[in-house]
Amino acid sequence: SQKIEQNSEALNIQEGKTATLTCNYTNYSPAYLQWYRQDPGRGPVFLLLIRENEKEKRKERLKVTFDTTLKQSLFHITASQPADSATYLCALGGSYIPTFGRGTSLIVHP
Amino acid sequence: GAGVSQSPRYKVAKRGQDVALRCDPISGHVSLFWYQQALGQGPEFLTYFQNEAQLDKSGLPSDRFFAERPEGSVSTLKIQRTQQEDSAVYLCASSPGLETEAFFGQGTRLTVV
Numbered sequence: 412s413q414k415i416e417q418n419s420e421a422l423n424i425q426e427g428k429t430a431t432l433t434c435n436y437t438n439y440s441p442a443y444l445q446w447y448r449q450d451p452g453r454g455p456v457f458l459l460l461i462r463e464n465e466k467e468k469r470k471e472r473l474k475v476t477f478d479t480t481l482k483q484s485l486f487h488i489t490a491s492q493p494a495d496s497a498t499y500l501c502a503l504g505g506s507y508i509p510t511f512g513r514g515t516s517l518i519v520h521p
Numbered sequence: 522g523a524g525v526s527q528s529p530r531y532k533v534a535k536r537g538q539d540v541a542l543r544c545d546p547i548s549g550h551v552s553l554f555w556y557q558q559a560l561g562q563g564p565e566f567l568t569y570f571q572n573e574a575q576l577d578k579s580g581l582p583s584d585r586f587f588a589e590r591p592e593g594s595v596s597t598l599k600i601q602r603t604q605q606e607d608s609a610v611y612l613c614a615s616s617p618g619l620e621t622e623a624f625f626g627q628g629t630r631l632t633v634v
Contacts (some may be wrong), residue, residue, distance in 0.1 A: 415563075417563075442620065443620055445622065445623075447625075452627070453627055453628075454525075454612050454614070454625030454626050454627050454628050455564065455612075455614075455623075455625045456625070457622035457623065457624070460620075460621070460622060500563055500564075504620060508554070508566055508569055508577060509554075509566075509623060510566060511556075511563035511564045511565075511566075512563050513561070513562050513563040514563050
């Protein structure tokens with residue numbers, strides 16, 4: 412069956428460092444992959460979308476890579492700030508329905 | 522409104538009670554999704570609408586769950602004879618088309634006691 416894996420353990424980093432979050436998947440051939448941010452008590456907020464024919468995408472301090480051979484996406488936040496603390500969800504799309512991972516909690520310490 | 526609006530924000534239901542959750546998507550958005558999110562988990566797909574047509578309801582957990590979008594805008598998720606395992610946050614999302622970003626509402630937190 413299709414499986415999306417995101418590290419269930421929280422990632423703790425120091426302010427100013429680069430945070431790297433991982434999304435691995437199996438039994439899936441997504442046409443695109445999305446990353447969302449979710450704060451407690453709120454709905455997810457879209458950050459970036461990367462398609463299967465794209466290797467890398469950037470937006471301000473965010474960078475996403477997509478390796479369809481490794482079946483993995485990496486999500487980087489450079490120069491992290493305490494305000495970046497949240498849960499980050501990856502979502503895979505092969506049809507019209509995004510399928511979400513469970514998310515990884517990021518905690519940026521001042 | 523500027524975003525997706527869901528109501529009520531919180532709902533406490535007694536076991537066996539029927540509930541109705543409302544979603545007002547962004548105006549003009551063709552696609553509408555319902556997801557269920559348990560604590561500490563990612564959103565789990567429930568059902569998808571393209572305009573008024575329910576194209577996929579494979580994620581609905583049982584026949585107690587029913588969703589509609591009769592005029593292709595506002596959608597209602599109805600849960601009949603609620604059970605404790607139905608307790609979760611129900612998220613609605615809309616998007617302008619296929620393979621594009623989804624805009625989520627704040628969700629309705631349902632607690633069944």
